[in-house]
Amino acid sequence: MFKVALGQMEVIPGRPDLNTAAMLSMTEEARAIHAQMVIFPEMAIPGYFLGDMWEQEAFLRDCEEYGRAVIRASADLCIIFGNVATDWDKVGDDGRVRKYNACFIAQNGQLRGSENFPYPFRLKTLLPNYREFDDTRHFYSLRKLAVELGTSIENLIQPVHLTLNGIAMKLGCLLCEDGWSDDYAVKPISVLQAQGGVDLYINISSSPFTLGKNNKRNRVFSKEAKDAGVPLLYVNNTGIQNNGKTLYTFDGSSTLYNSRGEIVAACPPFTATLAGFDIDIKAGAGNLPPVAITEPSDIETIYQSLHYGISHFLSSIGMKRVVIGISGGIDSAVAAALYTKVVGPDNVLLVNMPSRYNSQTTKDLAAKLAENLGTLYTVMPIQDVVDYTVDQIGRTPITDLAANTSRHLSVSSFVKENIQARDRSSRVLAGIAAAFGGGFTCNANKSELTVGYSTLYGDQAGFLAALADLWKHQIYALAAFINEHVYPQPVIPQETITIVPSAELSAEQSVDAGQGDPIIYPYHDFLFHSFMERWNKATPEDILSWYQEGVLEAKIGCRPGLVQSLFASPAAFIADLERWWNLYNGMAVAKRIQAPPVLAVSRRAYGFDHREAQNGVYYTARYQTLKKQLLAKGG
Amino acid sequence: MFKVALGQMEVIPGRPDLNTAAMLSMTEEARAIHAQMVIFPEMAIPGYFLGDMWEQEAFLRDCEEYGRAVIRASADLCIIFGNVATDWDKVGDDGRVRKYNACFIAQNGQLRGSENFPYPFRLKTLLPNYREFDDTRHFYSLRKLAVELGTSIENLIQPVHLTLNGIAMKLGCLLCEDGWSDDYAVKPISVLQAQGGVDLYINISSSPFTLGKNNKRNRVFSKEAKDAGVPLLYVNNTGIQNNGKTLYTFDGSSTLYNSRGEIVAACPPFTATLAGFDIDIKAGAGNLPPVAITEPSDIETIYQSLHYGISHFLSSIGMKRVVIGISGGIDSAVAAALYTKVVGPDNVLLVNMPSRYNSQTTKDLAAKLAENLGTLYTVMPIQDVVDYTVDQIGRTPITDLAANTSRHLSVSSFVKENIQARDRSSRVLAGIAAAFGGGFTCNANKSELTVGYSTLYGDQAGFLAALADLWKHQIYALAAFINEHVYPQPVIPQETITIVPSAELSAEQSVDAGQGDPIIYPYHDFLFHSFMERWNKATPEDILSWYQEGVLEAKIGCRPGLVQSLFASPAAFIADLERWWNLYNGMAVAKRIQAPPVLAVSRRAYGFDHREAQNGVYYTARYQTLKKQLLAKGG
Structure with missing residues (x-):
């Protein structure tokens, strides 16, 4: 029997100082509950999505130094953690200093595992390079190392030998993708099993939240534990990380599977926490009873991840107040309800910006929404400036300097529609947001983003597009969920949900006449x-x-x-x-x-x-x- | 002796139909000059930078079908070309159907080279995954294939045996990065040389233009040809390709190196062309005399690539007319001179948009520039709307719906600066551009972009940032080059070059007082x-x-x-x-x-x-x- 603590920490990308502090503090917690082992996620020290910051050698040295501090803290318990490992004497395929996505196993101030491996740490074997992942851009894989060393991959995938609480054990170290090997020619677990197996698998991950992914992970990892007949410990971080254009939440959801593939412990999602468990390793963690995981509905999970993502993103950029343009329509209403829940009504300024094409219906709905949410509210009409702009463009002479003639431009009704949209965002909202001391949101949904049904520098603008990965039918589902479950009373007016979706930028888009979006x-x-x-x-x-x-x-x-x-x-x-x-x-x-x-x-x-x-x-x-x-x- | 034709074609990314038509037409040209071999670039059929379009199976089938058309055209000459090769029975690491970045060698309607390779085409061995490259995301490498097949990389890197004009020869097929192996554990040329060498190396590439890259390539490839003691033929495409956020020109510059490493033929840069040469293969192409390559100056090369890139990008998006906001400063003046050269003065509308902070000096310089260039010109002041906006934001009550109180926002001078910048771009330029039937340019330089010294939805906006990879000192050098070499007379007023660079957004940024940018x-x-x-x-x-x-x-x-x-x-x-x-x-x-x-x-x-x-x-x-x-x- 030994006690293991899962360090489901919030990893802050690009902040080895803060992450190391969090790890040292969790290590103290683990010590306090008499754990013999504490496990932190993949890339716990540097963070994972850093763009090309990996090309800063000073940053790599810094991560190495912070890693040493964690290793020193392993005096009387084993600390397992992810960090970037730099081989200063070798280069990667890009010619820069070689980096590995590595797992460190520290005990009594020493690194374990070098007796059967060329480095005193373990490497990620499978480097994902699809979706948001760019592992192969930055890190050298175990597969390439095998070629370079003229050895086999099998020779490099070896267990780590540890003695914990007097128990000798073989540890199988997996890094994230190593546990998702279905599509790869190399399958780390199969390799380890073929060589006699291990006593415990650990999978340290930095695995972004994706709707439905946890179900799949539980299926895949359960099967792995069951097939191998040993427990598997999955440790994932919380927090948010981004690749510039796309922002990801990390739900943690660290899980312990026993040797029958049953879930015997699971950390709560989207919560930084340390959780300790006594594991009877000889009994395959059979000492722990299976726990039932009740997955919330998809829409509840979506709400949870959006709330978490928005709230953490705002903290990360130091933004406390937001301005939201509200039209009376569904997208901006959902955005308003979400942000109000995150920052509180005092920090939300809702702005209705009618032109002559906005119906009384939607103007009333906008006001009603603000009233329901109890936020700050203002109405800033745009018609004056839109008229001025159309007139200015039409009346100002365009001079042909070569021919010494002049002429005038004419402004079509389509051009006028976009002038309205840009006036709202780039003139009014951007100005108000700066004066209010915050940012303004982009309320576009995924259906609009797919076909560009929005105006550049107009309704497509904003500091974050929090709803832009949801199809329109998901926006409706989210509105219903918010009205039913998030606020004590419904906040999004029913008519906002039932009227035809419309941009109201021309007489042809009249909601009262039931005319709306072409989608x-x-x-x-x-x-x-x-x-x-x-x-x-x-x-x-x-x-x-x-x-x-x-x-x-x-x-x-x-x-x-x-x-x-x-x-x-x-x-x-x-x-x-x-x-x-x-x-x-x-x-x-x-x-x-x-x-x-x-x-x-x-x-x-x-x-x-x-x-x-x-x-x-x-x-x-x-x-x-x-x-x-x-x-x-x-x- | 045999005649080889270098098919330095313009590759249009994502257009296998057009690329195949271009290849078939160049093949006819090659036949007309009695060539026995014609060589096209890497990924000649699909194009190279396609984002995740590689995940469209219909597109992959389409490329395969067009590839068959090219193979059929090889009745009496050997056609070598790059295409995506799909193995429909296998998957890549992402679990999708397996794709290779491949080189096809077709002769008499058949593919050559399958006698010593698992496929009837050759694969790229080294897949670049740095800078703009994402090869490993999409394509399976020869290194991974070797692991999967349980064979050595050496076994897979084999020459292709061909008979041309009665001459039996061994061909070493390289794809782009395969010739840049310095930083890789695997070096394809060394592997081929160790196995007895070849008679001719060909390197089919899709290699984007980078300042200084051709010099380096000539050094690297010359050495490779010389060390191997055989000629090396480098074929690269022209045209433009992009990854969304970044647009690349391709200069072609296809080159033939003889066995002494001397350049004996080179295609002109940025020009689609077919060039034929008689090569005495036994003499290492020694029958051809070395040619001297005179590299233009860096600034001339920069001008050439910008002109090419702008002109091809405009065609690719179907844009014929551009609107450019000109301040009297250097960046917008250089942009105006460049675009005017590309689309002609009749298709350029220069717009000066003074506020109260713009000096007579810069207003006069703007007018002078337009006069020098002979473009369309207009002046649209922004002060009225800026004042209106500041007033509207300040005077419109913000209602606190919970407390039933109201208050007012105040607009700081920094906020006013950004209101001006957004008014110019999002209100005036975007409106004018739509009415004029074109787009408006972003004139930011790299120094500004680095530290965000520009306003979002303001001077950072536009359909293309053509100067944003040039530091400010390069903008000055480009201005001097344009005045000296591009137009019959200097077009950029001398004072535009000599005044202090300034945004002129406040009284503190007065050019007449010599006050300008903080950079x-x-x-x-x-x-x-x-x-x-x-x-x-x-x-x-x-x-x-x-x-x-x-x-x-x-x-x-x-x-x-x-x-x-x-x-x-x-x-x-x-x-x-x-x-x-x-x-x-x-x-x-x-x-x-x-x-x-x-x-x-x-x-x-x-x-x-x-x-x-x-x-x-x-x-x-x-x-x-x-x-x-x-x-x-x-x-």
Whole structure:
């Protein structure tokens, strides 16, 4: 029997000083509960998402120095922690000093494990390089090291021998992705098992929250523990980290699986905590009873992660107050309710900015929302300046200096729509936010971001796009959840939920006349999802062949019968498909390049998680053929 | 003797249809000059920088199909080309279908080389994953394949056996990075040489332009040809490709090195062309006389790449007309001169937008510039709306709905500065550009972008930041070059070059009083360069220790004696250092996340080439110690 403490700490990226302080303090806590071992997450000292800060050698030396402080603290207990390990005598593939994503096992001030490994620390074998991950850019893998040393990977994947509380044990050290080896040619656990196995697996991770990921992890890690017949300890950090364009929350959710693959302990999500457990290692942690994990609903988890992400992001940038433009519509109402919960009503200023196209209906809804939330509120009309701008552009002569002539520009109604949107954000909100001492939010959702249905420097602007990884139907679900579960009474007016979504930028977008967005969310949410979030990204070729085969709705997940009810003919279907595909690959990319950071929730968020080039629109040869066939037939 | 044609084509990323058409047409050209072999660049069919478009299986099938068309065209000549190769039965590390960055050798409608390789094509061995490159994210490497197949890398790096014009030869196929193996444990050329060598190396590349790279490539590839004692043929594409945040030009500059390492043929840079040469392979291409390559000056090369990049980017997004806000200062003047050369004066509208702080001096300089360039010109003052905005924000009551009170915001002079900047870009320029039927440019330089010395949605806005990879001193050099070499007469007024650079956003920034930017370019350009562009990124720790050792100017490259003349004491030096380091890591990151695409010139451009997280400011422990020492000593 020995006591292990899971150090589910909040890792602050790029702050080895603060992270080390947190680790030393948790180590004291672990000592106080008489733990013999404390385990911290992957990259606990430097943090994980640091961009190219890994190219600062001074930073690497600093991390090494802080790592030594943690090692020194291991006088009477074993400390396992993640840190960057630098081999100053070797280079990585980029020619810079070699860095490893490493696991350190310290005991009595010494590092363990060098008797069967070239370094006194262990390396991550599998370096993820998909989605938001850039491991291979920065860190040298065990696979490459094997080639360099002229040895086999098997030779390098060895257990660490430890004696804890008088018990000799073999430890299998995994770093995050090492436990997710399904798609890799090398499977660290299989290698260790083939060599006689270990007594305990630990997996130190820095694994960002993704909706549905914990369920999958419990399946995968349970199976690993059960197949190996030994307990597995998973330690993940909390906090937030970002890659510039995309912001991730880390939920922790550190878990202990026994040798039957049952969950016998789990730390609460999104909470920094130290949790200690007595493990009978010989009995495969069979001394601990299984615990039931009740997963909250998806929408509750989404709410929790958004709240956590917003609150931590605001602290990280030192922002205490926010300004939110509210239109009376659903997106800004949800944003207002969320931020108000995070910073309190005194620190939220809601601003309604009507032009002549805004209905009394939505103006009243905006005021009602502010009243319900009890925030600060103001109304700043934009019509004067919009009129001035349209007039100024139209009346100021444009001089042709070569021909010595002059002429005038004319302002179309589409141009006027964008002038309104930019006036709201770049003139009013940005000015108010600066005067109020805060930032203003971007309330765009994922459906809009997908096709650029927003104005650059207008409603696409803001310091954070907290809702931009949620499809419109998820925004509605979140509104319902907030009204039911978050506030004592519903705060988002019911009519905000039921009126037609509209930008109200022209007479053609009148909510009172039931006229709104060109996006038909019950269908397009799912179409856009298939372009971007689907495992194998769908293109018009796929969409059209599914349409032809009559399996489109099943494939993209929208309501059966919807497609037929929306499009009278293949020609209408194709025109719609091409309209949105053109926008998705065209202007929307240009807009996303200048979009605010997106708070990630889904399995694929815009920004660094979904890399894209401004290359324009492409249709495959087979799409062209399918289209011709369908149009010839269907007309 | 056989004739080889270098197909230095313009590759259009994401357009296999157009690229294949270009290849088939160049193949006809090659046939017309009786070539026996034509070589196209790496990823000639799909293009190279496609973001995550590689996850569209329909696109992969399409590329495969177009590849077949090229193979069929190889009836009587050998076609070598780059394409993505998909192994539909295997997966990559991300679990998606496996993709290789591959080289295809087609002859008489068949693929060559499968007798000693598991596929009928060759793979890139070294996958770059630094700077703008993401190869490992998308493509499976030969190194991983060797592990999977349980064979050695040496076994997989084999020559391709070909018979051309009756001559049997061994071809060494390299893909781009394979020829830059210095920092890698595996060196493809050494492996081939150790196995008996080849008769000819070809290196098909998709290698973006970087200032100084061609010199280095000529050194590296010359040496490779000479050491191996066989000719080396380098084929690179032209055109532009981007990663969203960063736009790259490709200069082609395809080159033939003989077995003595001499350059015997070189295609002109930035020009799509087919060039044929008779090579006596037995004589190591010794039949061709060496040619002298005269490299243009750095500033000429910069001008050439900017002109090329702007012109191709405008075509790629279908933009024919541009609006440029001109202040009378140097950056906007250089932008105006550049764009005018690209699209012609009739398609350029220069806009001066004075507030009360703009001097008559700079207003006159703006008008003079427009006159010199012969463009369209207009003056749209912003003071009315700026005053209106300041007044509206100050006079509109902010209601505290909970307390049933109201209050007013006050607008500081710093807030007023930003209101002016946003009014110019988001209100005036964006509106004018839409009415004019074009886009408006971002004229920021790299020094400003480094420390965020620009306003978000203000002067940082625009569809492209064409000058944002040039330090301020390079902007001056470019102005001089444009005046001397690009136009028949100087177009940028001399005073624009000589006045103090200033934003003219407040009374404290009066150019007539010689008051301007807080950035001292002759020093800060080099300091900022050391943070960001230096091979080992410098941090305050490095700067301070160099300062202490008296080697700072030599280390960062600025004028000797400058630092001492600028800072009277270590305290003053440190205050300046921390001011800019805080901005570089603070607000400037938030601003860059929403910045326009940057046209890359240097060895490190902002955007995808320099990845960064919005993590705030960090000082290492050793910096803190050094600082204490210096302050204690120097006072």
